[in-house]
Amino acid sequence: MGYDKVESPFESKDFRMPTWEFPQLLRNQALIYLLADGIECTTIAAISVLLYMQTIWHDFTYDDTKAISTNSMLQIETPWIDVFKHDFWGVPIDFPGSHKSYRPLTVIVYKLIQLFQGSQNPSGFHFANIVLNALVCVLAHCMLDNGISGNIGSNILPAITSHLSTVRTSTSICMTPTVRYIRFASFVLLGSASMLSKETGITVFSVAIFVDILISVRSTHPLECLRYFFARSTFWTRLQAVLAALTCLVLVFVRLHIMDVLPKFQRHEVPAAFSTDHLTRVMTFNYYVALHARSLVAPIDLCHDWSHKTIPLITQPSDIRNGLTLFFYGTLVFIVTLACAPSKKIANCVSSKRPKDSSRCSLDQKSGDGRLISTIDVSEKKWQLIGIGWMILTFLPSSNLFFYVGFVIAERVLYLPSLGFSVLVGVLSKIASRKFGAKVVHVGVIGFLAIMTARTMSRIPVWKDDLALHRDAYKFHPQNEKTSTSLAILLHKEGVRHGAVRKDFFQEAEMILQSALDPTSSSCFTEFAYGNLLVDMGRIEEAEAIYLQGAKKADATVKYAQLLERLGLFYDSQNRVDEAKKWLFLAWEANKSVSSAYSLGLIFARKKEPDQALAWFQKALAVLPKSSKIHFNLGAANCQLGNYDECLHHLEKAIRYDPNNHDARKHFEVRVNYLPGIRERMALLLGSTRASFRKTDQVATRWKVSN
Numbered sequence: 174m175g176y177d178k179v180e181s182p183f184e185s186k187d188f189r190m191p192t193w194e195f196p197q198l199l200r201n202q203a204l205i206y207l208l209a210d211g212i213e214c215t216t217i218a219a220i221s222v223l224l225y226m227q228t229i230w231h232d233f234t235y236d237d238t239k240a241i242s243t244n245s246m247l248q249i250e251t252p253w254i255d256v257f258k259h260d261f262w263g264v265p266i267d268f269p270g271s272h273k274s275y276r277p278l279t280v281i282v283y284k285l286i287q288l289f290q291g292s293q294n295p296s297g298f299h300f301a302n303i304v305l306n307a308l309v310c311v312l313a314h315c316m317l318d319n320g321i322s323g324n325i326g327s328n329i330l331p332a333i334t335s336h337l338s339t340v341r342t343s344t345s346i347c348m349t350p351t352v353r354y355i356r357f358a359s360f361v362l363l364g365s366a367s368m369l370s371k372e373t374g375i376t377v378f379s380v381a382i383f384v385d386i387l388i389s390v391r392s393t394h395p396l397e398c399l400r401y402f403f404a405r406s407t408f409w410t411r412l413q414a415v416l417a418a419l420t421c422l423v424l425v426f427v428r429l430h431i432m433d434v435l436p437k438f439q440r441h442e443v444p445a446a447f448s449t450d451h452l453t454r455v456m457t458f459n460y461y462v463a464l465h466a467r468s469l470v471a472p473i474d475l476c477h478d479w480s481h482k483t484i485p486l487i488t489q490p491s492d493i494r495n496g497l498t499l500f501f502y503g504t505l506v507f508i509v510t511l512a513c514a515p516s517k518k519i520a521n522c523v524s525s526k527r528p529k530d531s532s533r534c535s536l537d538q539k540s541g542d543g544r545l546i547s548t549i550d551v552s553e554k555k556w557q558l559i560g561i562g563w564m565i566l567t568f569l570p571s572s573n574l575f576f577y578v579g580f581v582i583a584e585r586v587l588y589l590p591s592l593g594f595s596v597l598v599g600v601l602s603k604i605a606s607r608k609f610g611a612k613v614v615h616v617g618v619i620g621f622l623a624i625m626t627a628r629t630m631s632r633i634p635v636w637k638d639d640l641a642l643h644r645d646a647y648k649f650h651p652q653n654e655k656t657s658t659s660l661a662i663l664l665h666k667e668g669v670r671h672g673a674v675r676k677d678f679f680q681e682a683e684m685i686l687q688s689a690l691d692p693t694s695s696s697c698f699t700e701f702a703y704g705n706l707l708v709d710m711g712r713i714e715e716a717e718a719i720y721l722q723g724a725k726k727a728d729a730t731v732k733y734a735q736l737l738e739r740l741g742l743f744y745d746s747q748n749r750v751d752e753a754k755k756w757l758f759l760a761w762e763a764n765k766s767v768s769s770a771y772s773l774g775l776i777f778a779r780k781k782e783p784d785q786a787l788a789w790f791q792k793a794l795a796v797l798p799k800s801s802k803i804h805f806n807l808g809a810a811n812c813q814l815g816n817y818d819e820c821l822h823h824l825e826k827a828i829r830y831d832p833n834n835h836d837a838r839k840h841f842e843v844r845v846n847y848l849p850g851i852r853e854r855m856a857l858l859l860g861s862t863r864a865s866f867r868k869t870d871q872v873a874t875r876w877k878v879s880n
Contacts, residue, residue, distance in 0.1 A: 214311045221307040224629060228299045232638040235477055241298065246280050247287055256280045266431060269765065273436040275428065278369040313592050357413055361420050368424055373589055376567045378421035382414050383562045393513050393554040438579050439730055440695040441481045446577045448486060456487040458573050460494055461581060463501040465568065469587050469594055472628055476646050479582040481654040481694070505561070512557035556600040563593025639663055657689040658699045665706050682706055697723035701736040708743065717743065734764030742772060750776060767797045774806060783813040801831030808840065
């Protein structure tokens with residue numbers, strides 16, 4: 174395989190340099206460039222770190238608790254290999270209730286942070302985010318500095334998720350085939366790791382192919398690009414594009430195979446998806462895309478959750494909100510048209526004298542049909558397309574246009590597109606500086622950055638804790654049933670924590686829940702929260718009525734199963750056992766939850782029905798095989814049935830998984846002392862040696878003393 178031919182600026186006939194000065198000049202320039210780049214990168218990283226440093230003292234918010242604090246994959250005793258068998262939330266990936274969010278590398282990073290700091294202190298996780306964000310900013314700067322400010326022959330393509338960055342460099346300098354293979358293999362591995370960190374990371378392959386095609390041709394016209402790429406580009410350029418596409422397809426197949434089935438979403442999560450009118454779906458989903466674009470350019474109205482009725486459906490073409498959609502797509506088409514338009518000669522530097530503005534000049538080239546074009550003009554047009562393509566390709570998986578995702582609007586999915594937006598802002602600023610003057614553009618860019626920085630600083634305190642986050646969301650979007658109910662739940666918890674001293678928390682929570690109740694909503698989340706509040710306020714009959722009202726909705730979500738289970742426990746606390754068993758059984762049928770099976774086992778155990786209790790405890794154990802409480806109750810049920818071997822086995826498991834399970838220790842002590850043959854059975858379990866007998870006596874004695 175041959176090398177790519179490179180046009181060196183030193184090949185100009187007007188350039189003369191003694192051969193003995195050439196190496197020294199390169200060394201001096203290299204040192205200057207390295208020093209300048211180092212200062213720039215350090216400054217950018219420092220600004221990023223200082224801007225977000227105050228988040229280190231923030232608590233876990235929103236989904237952090239579910240992803241970290243209550244995630245079974247982050248428990249110390251959980252084997253690392255189990256991470257690859259569960260989804261992001263710690264639920265088995267093949268479980269029907271799994272969200273199918275497969276991000277094992279992100280969970281591994283969480284485990285490493287927890288292992289490093291020895292706890293789940295939020296500060297360590299926030300610090301890791303700050304460092305990674307600074308790294309992303311530096312990589313983005315390197316790409317813009319090498320591409321927009323210079324020539325597009327040097328390009329850095331990051332595929333960055335919220336926790337992992339992938340960097341691939343495509344330089345125009347000559348390199349050996351071995352180096353090419355190593356670099357491409359690194360790109361594939363890091364791109365795959367990006368997908369395993371967050372699903373949108375797979376878009377790095379489409380962006381890579383798009384950029385490779387664009388930088389390998391001398392035109393921005395779509396037909397000329399494709400014709401030149403397939404007819405005149407190097408064999409390696411075409412090969413790596415094909416390999417990248419095949420790798421992407423393989424990863425998509427693997428990802429779908431892991432999911433087995435696509436996740437199912439409810440009406441309140443993506444309301445437009447359940448509209449029966451095709452025009453309503455088209456207008457609403459495209460409006461969602463326009464709102465994402467507006468949030469990227471002007472992050473004015475922000476919220477951590479846009480589900481339910483936060484954004485009403487667009488049912489009529491005359492709806493004024495369609496104007497934003499048309500403006501967005503019109504602007505997009507306008508920029509793409511300008512970038513794809515035939516290039517005009519804007520500079521001619523082939524001169525015996527050095528031009529005053531050499532940064533705008535470069536050698537002229539000929540396009541495929543013989544037109545004389547300017548390299549710098551093509552460079553800027555290509556970077557316009559790269560910025561737009563980057564934004565579009567990285568956002569498509571989250572757009573709801575090809576398949577439904579579990580949200581309406583999510584600012585977090587704009588992280589990758591924001592890099593393309595930075596590219597577009599950079600190249601458009603450079604073009605504007607020639608028309609309006611560099612000083613005017615510099616003032617505008619600095620003002621824009623200052624506004625964005627101020628907006629970021631104003632949003633950081635909102636994410637201090639859950640209460641502050643949901644108060645902010647309720648302030649701007651009180652029609653959002655989910656955020657309103659979540660705020661009421663937080664106020665309910667604050668009221669329980671403060672007791673009778675702060676009953677105003679209960680009163681505020683009830684006021685919010687009453688306004689959030691919606692009989693037409695498909696979600697039972699509000700009824701679930703309101704019923705719990707009424708129980709703690711001692712209004713039992715009202716709580717029962719609210720629970721039953723929510724049970725009628727049957728929205729087939731995890732929250733619905735929790736409501737059914739809560740209703741069963743409510744009846745159990747009222748000694749209405751038959752009704753309790755009925756609702757707990759329905760809860761088990763709805764979601765196969767461990768807690769519902771465990772609760773049914775406890776009810777049957779209290780009713781002296783060990784056979785039924787044993788069956789339900791075994792169902793719970795099948796879902797959660799390392800639960801000390803379940804093993805203990807299985808031991809007790811087996812003891813009632815006279816299955817002493819099984820009793821001993823489960824008690825031993827209960828103590829192994831939780832040495833502080835005092836009930837299991839006491840029951841084991843009783844059986845060691847009073848049941849016939851237990852010591853011999855324990856000895857057989859430990860190895861049938863005299864040492865085993867001594868170990869059994871020592872363990873029993875130690876437990877007696879500690880109790």
